[in-house]
Amino acid sequence: MPQTDTSAPVIKDQSDFYWESLSGGRLVFQYCLSCGEKRFPFRMSCSRCGSFEHAIEQSAGTGVVVSHTRVEKPLIGTFTKPYHVVLVELDEGVRMLGILQGTAPAPLIGKRVVASFNSESPSPLCFIPDGQSDAS
Numbered sequence: 250m251p252q253t254d255t256s257a258p259v260i261k262d263q264s265d266f267y268w269e270s271l272s273g274g275r276l277v278f279q280y281c282l283s284c285g286e287k288r289f290p291f292r293m294s295c296s297r298c299g300s301f302e303h304a305i306e307q308s309a310g311t312g313v314v315v316s317h318t319r320v321e322k323p324l325i326g327t328f329t330k331p332y333h334v335v336l337v338e339l340d341e342g343v344r345m346l347g348i349l350q351g352t353a354p355a356p357l358i359g360k361r362v363v364a365s366f367n368s369e370s371p372s373p374l375c376f377i378p379d380g381q382s383d384a385s
């Protein structure tokens with residue numbers, strides 16, 4: 250049976266700026282200078298108009314959970330289990346994945362969350378349910 254690689258993903262290429270921003274506590278996405286389309290993940294050109302001209306915009310880090318899953322068996326060895334992966338639609342209109350910190354409210358879909366940049370978390374991007382300021 251083949252061994253599963255449990256190391257963290259390698260960060261490279263177009264996503265470098267995103268990961269560097271996260272490590273500095275900033276949540277960013279691309280903004281097309283031609284048509285105004287906001288996009289994430291980072292791409293070389295706009296999927297709406299094809300333009301290569303873009304800028305970087307900083308998110309306020311607030312949004313709503315639109316989907317989630319509970320992971321019982323982590324694929325990356327640094328995660329503790331179980332944990333929730335959440336898909337969050339940020340208030341700026343782009344969607345990002347992160348790890349939920351704190352207590353998962355029920356139902357989780359539709360709950361407001363705030364981005365958290367916990368350097369002790371195995372994921373550089375986490376979301377905390379709005380109002381759970383002391384989550385760990």
Ligand SMILES: [Zn+2]
Binds near residue numbers: 283286295296300
């Ligand atoms: Zn565009």
